Amino acid sequence: MVKLRLRENENIIEAVKRFRKLVEHAGIKKEMRRREFYEKPSETHRRTRRRADRRAKMRRLMAGS
Secondary structure, eight states: OOOOOOOTTOOHHHHHHHHHHHHHHHTHHHHHHHHSSOOOHHHHHHHHHHHHHHHHHHHHHHHHO
């Protein structure tokens, strides 16, 4: 949970900017996008497997250089 206290003489615009940074840092925005639509468990596994394959491929390419 993100909490924000207004500082003395703080502009609302500055407070909103600080709030956005806190939300971004906490990963709330990313989590909201992930939960926006239901994803079947098989799709989740497929996506994680593809990411792992890409990482392994990049490691192989970098090690071969």
